[in-house]
Amino acid sequence: xxxxxVPAASPGLSCCVALTPSLPPGFLQSPALKMHRVLFAxxxxxxxxxxxxIFQKPTGSPATPRxxxxxxxxxxxxHTQRGATATLPCVLRALPRNYRVKWSKVEPANYGESVIIxxxxxxxxxxxxxxxxxxxxxxxxxxxSLTITNxxxxxxxxxxxxxxxxxxxxxxxxxxxxxxxxxxxxPSNGRYRFNYHEAKRACEQQDARLATYQQLYKAWMxxxxxxxxxxxxxxxxHYPIINSREPCGGRLLLPGIRSYGAKDKQRDRFDxxxxxxxxxxxxxxxxxxxSFKEAGQACRNHGATIAKVGQLYSAWKFLGLDRCDxxxxxxxxxxxxxxxxxxxxxxxxxxxxxxxxFPRKELRTYGTYCFVGT
Numbered sequence: 001x002x003x004x005x006v007p008a009a010s011p012g013l014s015c016c017v018a019l020t021p022s023l024p025p026g027f028l029q030s031p032a033l034k035m036h037r038v039l040f041a042x043x044x045x046x047x048x049x050x051x052x053x054i055f056q057k058p059t060g061s062p063a064t065p066r067x068x069x070x071x072x073x074x075x076x077x078x079h080t081q082r083g084a085t086a087t088l089p090c091v092l093r094a095l096p097r098n099y100r101v102k103w104s105k106v107e108p109a110n111y112g113e114s115v116i117i118x119x120x121x122x123x124x125x126x127x128x129x130x131x132x133x134x135x136x137x138x139x140x141x142x143x144x145s146l147t148i149t150n151x152x153x154x155x156x157x158x159x160x161x162x163x164x165x166x167x168x169x170x171x172x173x174x175x176x177x178x179x180x181x182x183x184x185x186x187p188s189n190g191r192y193r194f195n196y197h198e199a200k201r202a203c204e205q206q207d208a209r210l211a212t213y214q215q216l217y218k219a220w221m222x223x224x225x226x227x228x229x230x231x232x233x234x235x236x237x238h239y240p241i242i243n244s245r246e247p248c249g250g251r252l253l254l255p256g257i258r259s260y261g262a263k264d265k266q267r268d269r270f271d272x273x274x275x276x277x278x279x280x281x282x283x284x285x286x287x288x289x290x291s292f293k294e295a296g297q298a299c300r301n302h303g304a305t306i307a308k309v310g311q312l313y314s315a316w317k318f319l320g321l322d323r324c325d326x327x328x329x330x331x332x333x334x335x336x337x338x339x340x341x342x343x344x345x346x347x348x349x350x351x352x353x354x355x356x357x358f359p360r361k362e363l364r365t366y367g368t369y370c371f372v373g374t
């Protein structure tokens with residue numbers, strides 16, 4: 001097929017044939033000429049334009065360009081606790097001329113970034129609410145790492161270190177994770193009473209904040225099983241199920257995080273999933289038969305305050321607080337923390353902070369849990 005096509009498309013071949021008048025008769029039909037034609041056609045194909053289909057452009061996405069000035073961090077997640085000091089690494093491999101390094105915190109709720117600090121290597125300026133608690137580590141002239149002191153619950157999230165250098169801007173992203181505990185929360189007047197903003201405020205009043213979806217997922221993996229749906233920080237609503245059962249979506253659904261998705265933050269009402277971290281103080285129990293008012297006074301008499309729900313959860317999680325006694329808390333609920341389940345402490349098989357709900361505040365049946373800060 002190729003040999004038959006070439007003479008018509010290739011003047012060079014017919015020229016060469018015309019310049020051989022002394023060929024013996026019958027040569028044009030001979031096998032030797034056919035072989036010459038095949039050989040010439042092969043050479044013509046090799047010399048063909050690069051637009052031929054044998055030249056394929058590479059497919060797939062181009063590789064991510066390599067960082068020119070910033071070193072890739074060995075680990076992109078930094079784990080810490082409330083009250084600790086944490087450092088997010090950002091180190092330059094070279095110092096370009098007229099550069100700046102800008103640290104910012106990614107705010108997923110409003111799809112933006114909050115600037116924290118900007119430096120040109122010699123001078124720096126702090127911005128925003130983190131300003132009093134942040135500084136550059138600056139252990140050497142290439143070090144632009146960010147140090148956060150007295151880490152707070154709201155510090156958890158994603159941070160970006162950006163080298164600003166004209167057209168060659170580049171950045172690395174790091175995530176600050178707080179170790180902590182997620183707990184479901186509802187008010188004294190029953191379940192599904194919070195809109196989003198009320199849920200957010202309720203968690204803050206209990207020394208906590210609304211949990212992120214990632215924190216709720218981690219809590220589910222560690223055993224959280226709760227049938228009531230609650231708000232999380234991004235405005236979505238979920239509930240974690242380990243033991244499938246009829247009142248919680250049915251027995252046929254697999255365990256997991258059941259989701260209602262994004263809901264109306266003003267109109268829709270659910271419970272809340274709160275998150276708290278390490279305790280900056282001590283929680284202790286005062287025995288007695290106290291009303292709610294008397295419980296608060298008993299704590300004040302010891303130079304303390306009545307403990308909040310988040311503080312009790314933190315003492316249980318991080319300090320191993322284990323008491324069989326129900327005690328008043330600041331929201332008017334009565335709870336007790338168990339790290340070692342036993343028959344005479346409610347008979348429940350799992351450790352946790354267990355609740356007697358919200359008894360009448362005049363009832364003189366319980367002691368109280370107090371908190372004193374450090």
